Amino acid sequence: MTPTLIELIGAGLFTLAILHTFCTGFFKRLAHIQPAHAGLWHLLGEVEVVFGFWALVLVVILFVAEGETVAIDYVDTRNFTEPMFVFAIMVIAGTRPILQTVTATVYLISRITPLPGSVGFYFTVLSLVPLLGSFITEPAAMTLAALILADSIFGKGISRQMKYVTLAVLFVNISIGGTLTHFAAPPVLMVAGKWNWDTSFMLSTFGWKAAIAVAINALCATLLFREELRLLPPPQSNGNDYVPLPLIGMHWVFLAAVVFFSHHPAIFMGIFLFFLGVAHAYHRYQDRLILREGLLVAFFLAGLVVLGGQQQWWLQPVLMNMNSDQVFFGAAALTAFTDNAALTYLGSLVEGLSDEFKYALVAGAVTGGGLTVIANAPNPAGIAILRPRFDNEAVHPLRLLLAALPPTLIAMLAFRFL
Numbered sequence: 001m002t003p004t005l006i007e008l009i010g011a012g013l014f015t016l017a018i019l020h021t022f023c024t025g026f027f028k029r030l031a032h033i034q035p036a037h038a039g040l041w042h043l044l045g046e047v048e049v050v051f052g053f054w055a056l057v058l059v060v061i062l063f064v065a066e067g068e069t070v071a072i073d074y075v076d077t078r079n080f081t082e083p084m085f086v087f088a089i090m091v092i093a094g095t096r097p098i099l100q101t102v103t104a105t106v107y108l109i110s111r112i113t114p115l116p117g118s119v120g121f122y123f124t125v126l127s128l129v130p131l132l133g134s135f136i137t138e139p140a141a142m143t144l145a146a147l148i149l150a151d152s153i154f155g156k157g158i159s160r161q162m163k164y165v166t167l168a169v170l171f172v173n174i175s176i177g178g179t180l181t182h183f184a185a186p187p188v189l190m191v192a193g194k195w196n197w198d199t200s201f202m203l204s205t206f207g208w209k210a211a212i213a214v215a216i217n218a219l220c221a222t223l224l225f226r227e228e229l230r231l232l233p234p235p236q237s238n239g240n241d242y243v244p245l246p247l248i249g250m251h252w253v254f255l256a257a258v259v260f261f262s263h264h265p266a267i268f269m270g271i272f273l274f275f276l277g278v279a280h281a282y283h284r285y286q287d288r289l290i291l292r293e294g295l296l297v298a299f300f301l302a303g304l305v306v307l308g309g310q311q312q313w314w315l316q317p318v319l320m321n322m323n324s325d326q327v328f329f330g331a332a333a334l335t336a337f338t339d340n341a342a343l344t345y346l347g348s349l350v351e352g353l354s355d356e357f358k359y360a361l362v363a364g365a366v367t368g369g370g371l372t373v374i375a376n377a378p379n380p381a382g383i384a385i386l387r388p389r390f391d392n393e394a395v396h397p398l399r400l401l402l403a404a405l406p407p408t409l410i411a412m413l414a415f416r417f418l
Contacts, residue, residue, distance in 0.1 A: 003313045010058055010310025017054040018337060021047055025394045047373060048296035048380055051303030058307060078305050081265050082377055086139045087298035088258050088272040090381050093140040094147055094290040097243045097251040102144050107235060118232040119222060125149060126169055126218035130177030131211060137259050138178040138185055142378035145170055146385035154389035156232045162225045163390060168370055168403035169221045173214045175369025175376045176411050180207035186341035186377045187365040194348045195358055213414035217407040243285045293384040300380045308342050316346045324356040331364030335375045340365035363415040370404045
């Protein structure tokens with residue numbers, strides 16, 4: 001299949017966007033060197049802005065090269081349900097009633113583990129919350145885990161190495177931890193209906209293997225940094241900020257309703273707007289809503305949707321020219337450069353795939369979901385929340401990639417040999 005000029009330009013812009021993610025630190029340094037244009041450099045230094053910026057360039061080129069009608073039709077035919085859903089679920093999951101409930105649960109479970117103080121708390125966050133993502137969706141689990149870690153671990157002066165390893169393990173565990181059900185992980189969602197995969201199938205085929213890998217990854221990180229963790233003050237259950245029980249229940253109902261209607265943006269956005277009204281009415285029981293972070297993540301994902309629409313011409317042939325063994329490793333590697341849900345969606349378009357190929361494609365896609373910020377839809381949410389805790393408020397993509405390789409290898413071994 002011969003690509004069109006626009007498809008070639010789209011692939012070029014997609015490559016530039018990936019390279020741009022590695023250069024965000026450079027633009028932040030420029031903001032200090034050239035204060036007259038600090039606003040522009042800060043904007044280009046925000047990793048969440050990268051794909052939205054280059055998507056805008058693509059749309060402008062479409063306007064110039066193909067005309068207004070083609071450009072508008074292209075944007076109108078993109079599916080922006082996932083960016084809107086991630087925005088809504090991030091804001092709701094990040095509220096005090098939800099966060100307080102999950103933190104208290106993690107605190108209680110960590111106390112009955114054989115690991116003391118912050119050691120047990122750290123292990124519980126990295127193992128329990130990612131598996132919770134199979135029920136409240138991965139973006140919600142990412143938001144909760146990142147907020148808990150931001151205050152309890154990252155804000156306590158830990159080393160840079162521990163920050164990158166923790167972030168990498170969180171990304172990998174969230175990506176594989178959502179495979180216990182058929183509706184929580186974006187790459188699984190893309191194929192579950194087409195291939196008739198239900199929760200029973202996911203749990204018996206993927207889920208138990210993912211749970212073992214999640215536990216091993218969390219335990220390895222805990223043992224690696226046990227000395228640092230022992231020096232941290234013991235985590236405390238945040239019971240000082242009282243929230244009435246009915247209001248807590250109402251927030252969980254909002255969260256469940258948005259998850260239930262996650263494929264229907266008109267409904268879940270209506271529920272979200274109603275939630276905002278309730279949050280404002282009871283603002284004394286709320287912390288700051290993470291609207292800015294949620295919007296930045298939605299912008300990132302929307303840009304990925306726009307740019308990703310021009311990549312099918314080369315991605316699909318690459319995938320379809322592999323056998324089931326090759327596609328497992330190929331999908332894991334390709335996920336580092338594109339959203340893993342895009343890979344499984346392309347696979348769902350092909351008829352007559354063997355069961356082995358289907359398993360290898362999805363297993364590889366979720367395995368590679370922690371390698372980069374663009375590998376899995378929830379990753380930008382984690383970056384948005386935890387980035388202020390890193391030096392110069394920047395997460396270096398190469399350090400993240402290197403830190404993610406060991407937990408990714410453990411996930412590979414689990415899906416291939418268990």
